[in-house]
Amino acid sequence: MAKAGIVYVGTDDGLVTYSDPGATGRWRSVGHTLEGRGVRAIMAAEGDGDGGADTLAVIVGLADGGALSSGDGGQNWRAAPPAEAEILNALQSSTRPLIATAQGIAQWTGAHPPAPGADALAMLAGKYETLIAAIADGTTLLRSEDGGANWQPTTFTTPQQGAITVIAPSSYHMDTCWAGTSVGQILRSDDRGRTWDEVAREPTAIRALAVLRLI
Numbered sequence: 534m535a536k537a538g539i540v541y542v543g544t545d546d547g548l549v550t551y552s553d554p555g556a557t558g559r560w561r562s563v564g565h566t567l568e569g570r571g572v573r574a575i576m577a578a579e580g581d582g583d584g585g586a587d588t589l590a591v592i593v594g595l596a597d598g599g600a601l602s603s604g605d606g607g608q609n610w611r612a613a614p615p616a617e618a619e620i621l622n623a624l625q626s627s628t629r630p631l632i633a634t635a636q637g638i639a640q641w642t643g644a645h646p647p648a649p650g651a652d653a654l655a656m657l658a659g660k661y662e663t664l665i666a667a668i669a670d671g672t673t674l675l676r677s678e679d680g681g682a683n684w685q686p687t688t689f690t691t692p693q694q695g696a697i698t699v700i701a702p703s704s705y706h707m708d709t710c711w712a713g714t715s716v717g718q719i720l721r722s723d724d725r726g727r728t729w730d731e732v733a734r735e736p737t738a739i740r741a742l743a744v745l746r747l748i
Contacts, residue, residue, distance in 0.1 A: 543572030543741030571596030594621035671696025691731035705746030713739025
C-alpha cells in the first residue's frame with residue numbers, strides 16, 4: 534500500500550482532515566466533520582479501529598468538555614472511552630504548560646517553562662532535541678537546540694498571519710513540524726523549525742493538530 538500522510542486539524546468549526554496520498558507533499562482537505570463544534574484536543578494513532586488494522590483511531594476533546602472517539606478516521610463518532618476522555622480533560626484543564634511531541638501532548642515537567650511566557654511548545658526528537666516555542670501571545674516563534682538556554686528566531690517564507698495557537702511535531706519524520714494560527718493558517722516546517730511555509734488555510738482558528746503517516 535502506498536504511503537499517505539494524514540493531518541487532523543481541530544478548529545472552532547469541527548475536525549478537518551488533510552492528506553497527501555502517495556506522500557507527494559500535495560496536501561488537500563479530504564474530510565470535515567463535527568461541524569459547529571469546537572475541537573480543542575486530538576489523540577490519534579494507527580490502530581485497530583472499527584474497520585480493521587489499517588484504520589486510524591482518533592479521539593477529540595471538545596470545547597464543551599465532551600470527548601468523542603472514531604475508529605475510522607472521523608467518519609463515525611461515539612462517546613470516547615472514560616480513560617481517554619479523562620486524559621483529554623486533564624490536559625485541557627492543566628495549569629502546567631503543555632508540550633507537543635511526536636508521541637502526543639504531555640505536561641511539561643520541568644521547574645520552569647522552556648521559554649518565558651510560551652503559548653505553545655513542541656519538542657522535536659533527534660540526536661539534538663529541538664524546542665520550538667510560540668511567545669508574545671503567539672506572535673513570535675522561536676527555536677532552541679540547547680534545551681532552552683539560547684533561542685533563535687524562525688523564518689516564514691509565507692508571512693505568518695494571526696497568532697500561533699498550536700505546534701505539532703510529525704510522527705513520520707523527526708525534522709517535520711506543523712503549526713496552526715488563530716486565523717486558520719496551517720504551517721509546516723521540514724527543517725526542524727528553521728523555516729515555515731503555508732500549507733493550507735481554514736476559515737476558523739486552529740486549536741489542535743495531530744500529524745501521522747499511514748502505510
